[in-house]
Amino acid sequence: MTTPNLDNAIATDALIVGAGPCGLFQIFELGLLGIKAHIVDSLKHPGGQCTELYPDKPIYDIPALPICGAQELIDRLIQQAKPFNAEFHLGQEVSVVHPLPDQAFYVETSAGTRFVAKTIIIAAGVGSFQPRKLGGEGSEAFEGTHIHYKVQNASSYHGKDIVIFGGGDSALDWTMDFAGKAKSVTLVHRRAEFRGAPASAAKVMEMAATGKVKFIEGVAESVMADGGAFKGVRVKRNDGVVDSLNADQLLVFFGLHPKLGPIAEWGLTIDKRAITVDTEKFQSNVPGIFAVGDINTYPGKKKLILSGFHEAALAAFAVAGILNPNKKVHLQYTTTSPVMQKRLGVS
Ligand SMILES: Cc1cc2nc3c(=O)[nH]c(=O)nc-3n(C[C@H](O)[C@H](O)[C@H](O)COP(=O)(O)OP(=O)(O)OC[C@H]3O[C@@H](n4cnc5c(N)ncnc54)[C@H](O)[C@@H]3O)c2cc1C
Numbered sequence: 001m002t003t004p005n006l007d008n009a010i011a012t013d014a015l016i017v018g019a020g021p022c023g024l025f026q027i028f029e030l031g032l033l034g035i036k037a038h039i040v041d042s043l044k045h046p047g048g049q050c051t052e053l054y055p056d057k058p059i060y061d062i063p064a065l066p067i068c069g070a071q072e073l074i075d076r077l078i079q080q081a082k083p084f085n086a087e088f089h090l091g092q093e094v095s096v097v098h099p100l101p102d103q104a105f106y107v108e109t110s111a112g113t114r115f116v117a118k119t120i121i122i123a124a125g126v127g128s129f130q131p132r133k134l135g136g137e138g139s140e141a142f143e144g145t146h147i148h149y150k151v152q153n154a155s156s157y158h159g160k161d162i163v164i165f166g167g168g169d170s171a172l173d174w175t176m177d178f179a180g181k182a183k184s185v186t187l188v189h190r191r192a193e194f195r196g197a198p199a200s201a202a203k204v205m206e207m208a209a210t211g212k213v214k215f216i217e218g219v220a221e222s223v224m225a226d227g228g229a230f231k232g233v234r235v236k237r238n239d240g241v242v243d244s245l246n247a248d249q250l251l252v253f254f255g256l257h258p259k260l261g262p263i264a265e266w267g268l269t270i271d272k273r274a275i276t277v278d279t280e281k282f283q284s285n286v287p288g289i290f291a292v293g294d295i296n297t298y299p300g301k302k303k304l305i306l307s308g309f310h311e312a313a314l315a316a317f318a319v320a321g322i323l324n325p326n327k328k329v330h331l332q333y334t335t336t337s338p339v340m341q342k343r344l345g346v347s
Pocket residue numbers: 017018019020021022023040041042043047048049050053054058059060061092093094095123124125126127128129261262263292293294295303304305306308
């Protein structure tokens with residue numbers, strides 16, 4: 001990489017990559033030691049797997065919380081970290097990490113946000129969540145123009161022929177929402193059983209029975225195009241018949257899957273899709289770059305939230321050591337430390 005342009009880059013002592021439970025707790029642990037952080041997540045909201053994969057499920061192994069909803073845990077972590085005013089940069093993936101002279105790193109995100117960070121703590125879990133693609137011949141050429149994985153501007157679908165793929169809540173909710181607003185709505189799912197809420201599934205089936213929407217049990221076979229112009233999609237029904245559906249837009253809700261993504265390019269030692277760290281500081285092979293939570297690996301590693309919390313605490317002490325090499329970082333208790341209580345805003 002050529003020397004990056006550092007003009008107007010945000011200077012920070014600590015940059016956290018990933019706002020899942022461990023990244024959020026990292027804000028807190030750094031804050032207790034007087035270190036302010038910036039935090040980036042490719043998702044539009046904090047919470048990582050807890051929010052994205054199982055927000056309503058109970059967690060039973062968070063110390064002192066006999067039962068805690070996954071989203072509730074995230075809300076509590078955000079509240080706990082609030083006194084430290086971390087700056088959130090959401091909906092953007094950290095794409096570039098490049099070492100600079102004098103113990104600093106140049107960091108760039110997919111949205112063009114640039115940082116000069118003295119330390120980096122990677123709390124990227126299982127990687128960035130990416131939408132599962134439609135597949136089917138010819139589909140890639142129309143992604144972003146006629147094939148979409150999220151609804152950005154709902155009214156732009158009104159009056160259009162749309163085909164929705166998927167069997168979860170997003171597919172069911174948008175089918176109900178667009179019925180009567182779009183010119184036509186066809187829902188395609190590989191079977192007549194849905195992962196989404198039973199009440200929504202029942203409503204959609206009722207709408208299909210009365211002709212308000214169309215429902216097809218099948219999978220996408222190929223995109224229909226004519227000289228580069230999008231025409232629709234061929235769907236192979238479960239009985240083997242192929243339907244050619246004229247459509248203006250396709251909406252695909254097959255869920256998200258994690259991808260290590262750009263992290264693999266940052267010169268870190270990776271073992272089985274995880275960053276190798278020591279167990280004293282949770283530092284990677286690159287001094288100044290730490291990894292906590294599901295993204296790291298070391299002998300005995302268990303991918304549990306509580307393990308990530310411990311790792312975040314020790315990584316924070318190591319970050320403090322890098323920022324102030326001549327100052328010993330003493331252990332203090334939040335119960336009795338006036339300095340920490342002042343930082344917490346409780347004194
Ligand atoms: C169904 C289910 C139930 C579970 N139950 C429990 C349980 O009971 N107890 C327990 O301890 N654990 C449980 N877990 C595991 C727990 O959710 C994980 O251990 C935890 O989420 C890891 O937190 P994390 O912060 O390391 O990563 P994650 O939660 O994965 O968050 C990582 C974040 O980093 C972001 N990211 C990744 N790469 C980038 C990038 N390049 N740029 C910007 N952002 C990036 C991602 O978008 C994501 O938001 C469960 C997991 C699942 C799936």
